[in-house]
Amino acid sequence: MNLTNEIIGGLLLILLFGVTFLIRYAFIERNVIRHTQMRLSKIEEEVQKHPLTCPLKQQIEQQAEQQSLSDPESPHSSQTACFQSRLTTAEVEVNFRNHFTSLYPNAIHRLRTISPRITRVDELLCMLILLKQNNEEIAHLLGVSRSTVLKNRYRLRCKLQLPVGVDLDTEVRNLLAPDEEQTPSDMNVKQ
Numbered sequence: 001m002n003l004t005n006e007i008i009g010g011l012l013l014i015l016l017f018g019v020t021f022l023i024r025y026a027f028i029e030r031n032v033i034r035h036t037q038m039r040l041s042k043i044e045e046e047v048q049k050h051p052l053t054c055p056l057k058q059q060i061e062q063q064a065e066q067q068s069l070s071d072p073e074s075p076h077s078s079q080t081a082c083f084q085s086r087l088t089t090a091e092v093e094v095n096f097r098n099h100f101t102s103l104y105p106n107a108i109h110r111l112r113t114i115s116p117r118i119t120r121v122d123e124l125l126c127m128l129i130l131l132k133q134n135n136e137e138i139a140h141l142l143g144v145s146r147s148t149v150l151k152n153r154y155r156l157r158c159k160l161q162l163p164v165g166v167d168l169d170t171e172v173r174n175l176l177a178p179d180e181e182q183t184p185s186d187m188n189v190k191q
Contacts (some may be wrong), residue, residue, distance in 0.1 A: 086144040107176040
């Protein structure tokens with residue numbers, strides 16, 4: 001009986017130490033996670049405040065200001081031809097999409113209506129086509145090769161069910177911005 005009580009006492013003591021250790025370990029890990037989350041939120045705030053976090057946004061804003069000074073009546077005056085940033089991060093892409101939507105409010109909705117199977121890359125490709133970017137500029141902005149752009153253009157042509165011989169760029173512009181008879185560069189040429 002004494003041996004049984006000693007064994008039970010020993011097991012309870014080991015169990016008590018084990019539970020104490022696990023509780024302490026969980027408490028320490030919770031504090032580490034909380035501290036890491038606080039550091040991460042501070043870093044996110046700094047990133048959002050820092051002006052160099054989104055060079056594409058800066059370029060868009062600068063172009064819009066310059067264009068509005070030269071042609072204040074043109075709401076579609078900002079072009080992306082001089083962008084040096086790539087649309088490879090989520091934040092840059094979101095800013096680009098927001099600016100694009102301010103220029104062409106119904107374009108993406110039209111595209112999704114025409115082809116519900118459209119992908120994010122297809123949408124970006126259509127946006128850049130609508131902004132009159134050539135294949136090299138699109139490849140640079142998307143961070144892919146020119147051949148990848150050509151493959152994406154072919155797939156987009158299939159999704160939009162365009163017949164052979166029809167110019168994809170012209171069709172995309174007609175489908176996404178049919179109410180605009182003149183594009184911003186056309187307006188600048190005629191003036």
